[in-house]
Amino acid sequence: KNQVEQSPQSLIILEGKNCTLQCNYTVSPFSNLRWYKQDTGRGPVSLTIMTFSENTKSNGRYTATLDADTKQSSLHITASQLSDSASYICVVGGFTGGGNKLTFGTGTQLKVEL
């Protein structure tokens, strides 16, 4: 069964600090891995998409890494801001006969405090 597991479930950090969120997956055959940010009461917003051949991708202060051999990804947030408080969702795409099937993790809830 395709699964995406994220850790930690929740995290509290001080503004200005860095943090790293983890994602492990068992999706096969692997197609791509995405990170989304979801603010409370809003829809998810895409941060990065990586395919098998990519092992790092950045979007501003967000840097995602991918190790397709160990089936792990991480999202590193640099110099956190209060606006980074949100749920971060790891999503893994797998090839299917009809295209690309996405499996969503349950998210890491990040809170940035003063």
Added chain:
Amino acid sequence: NAGVTQTPKFQVLKTGQSMTLQCAQDMNHNSMYWYRQDPGMGLRLIYYSASEGTTDKGEVPNGYNVSRLNKREFSLRLESAAPSQTSVYFCASSAGPGINIQYFGAGTRLSVL
């Protein structure tokens, strides 16, 4: 920059009532999706439309129907609502069904009593 627009934002139904959730996108995207998000679970795909004129079942289609009205609009219908359908529903769109960014609407919060 409207992106993906969902209506209504909130809805309360009684068991057995029917309703249609509306979704429209203004990005000229070919593919559209309906998801539900429940506490402690990842988003789950209900139905999707890879292109205008086609619809397919996702992971949790039971109790739902969809209509791809045109390229812009994709609606989700609950014929006889059940308490198990209490959830937050998200519509999304993408340029195509492959490795493309999916853009999400703000969601519809539905309670079935």
